[in-house]
Amino acid sequence: MIPFLDLKKINEPYEIAFQQKLKSVLESGWYILGSETASFEKAFAEYCQTQYCIGVGNGFDALVLIFKGYIQLGKLKKGDEVIIPSNTYIASILAVLHADLVPVLVEPKLETYNINPDLIPEKITSKTKAILAVHLYGQLAEMDQINEIANQHNLLIIEDSAQSHGAVNNQQLTINKFKSASAYSFYPGKNLGCLGDGGAVTTNDRELAEMLFSLRNYGSQQKYYNTYIGVNSRLDELQAAFLNLKLPNLDSDNDKRRAIAKRYLSEIKSDRIKLPFWDFSDNHVFHLFVIRTDNREDLKNYLNENNIQTMIHYPVPPHKQKAFSEWNNLSFPVTEKIHNEVLSLPLNPVLTKTEIDFIIEILNNYNW
DSSP states (O other): OBOSOOHHHHHGGGHHHHHHHHHHHHHHTOOBSOHHHHHHHHHHHHHTTOSEEEEESOHHHHHHHHHHHHHHTTSOOTTOEEEEESSSOHHHHHHHHHTTOEEEEEOBOTTTSSBOGGGSGGGOOTTEEEEEEEOGGGBOOOHHHHHHHHHHHTOEEEEEOTTOTTOOOOSOOOOOSSOOEEEEEOOTTSSSOOSSOOEEEEESOHHHHHHHHHHTBTTEEETTEESSOOOBOOOBHHHHHHHHHHGGGHHHHHHHHHHHHHHHHHHOOOTTOBOOOOOSSTTBOOSOEEEEOSSHHHHHHHHHHTTBOOBOSOSSOGGGSGGGGGGTTOOOHHHHHHHHHEEEEOOOTTOOHHHHHHHHHHHHTOOO
């Protein structure tokens, strides 16, 4: 069986170095917010070409803390509306709700799966204060147009970059006049993954960064003195140590992902399969390679019978989830079509040429 993702194989090259880091952290006697976390924050900020990186417990907390940070700074208030794609992982929407803000769903483009900027203006009201741009599956949303809309309407932009580590916009980007912030997840399966939960916020906004350094640590700037109502969400020192080992290889791993994606896009020829859009720039890091098909269960079963494991990202759209019963009668036809048709193929840096050849061959032989 070709696994969808073999985390053991991905992490095998680091095993000896991981053990050495574990020994180093143990011997240091400093396990929370130590030198490894500080080192990773500095390195990841430089990698993302931002001034600040704040390590937090996970990607979800990263998003929630951005919103809560802006609330503390008076740039948002409870009840404000946040534009958000209707086609996203549920965590994006939950983060808005956990900050006592109101998500306003906007359909994606069928071509890219990301939010359709042309539909954003019609959803803007006097209560709209921010746009949450989700870079789904590793492909950047259309930030140039989104920034222009935000500037016209004086909106904050928050980026959900949980799946897009290392993606770069090669165009001259319109800069949002408000200093923006991005939330990252280092969940083990991400392009940059640790061995547990981990997350970070990157930003050029000094005020927000200082607020988040405090909010992640009980709202404290000085131990036992609490200025804000904060939380306990700190990037673990050991996970930061592991991330310090893996970060230098992120670009080369992303290059391997793009190389596999190029093969899939040029060599998969079945008219039963709709391949994803990519302009072959560095704006996509292929966290996932997501195809669509009219008969997903049949294709999934066919691939499984041929020892190829696949995944569905995601089977149920957010507005159809039981948790959001008040939305269940809403209609988002593009989102629903995507969720009914998508299937993710194996694509990761440890796939072999033989495995890639086999996956392409089996897909090209597919007929129902």
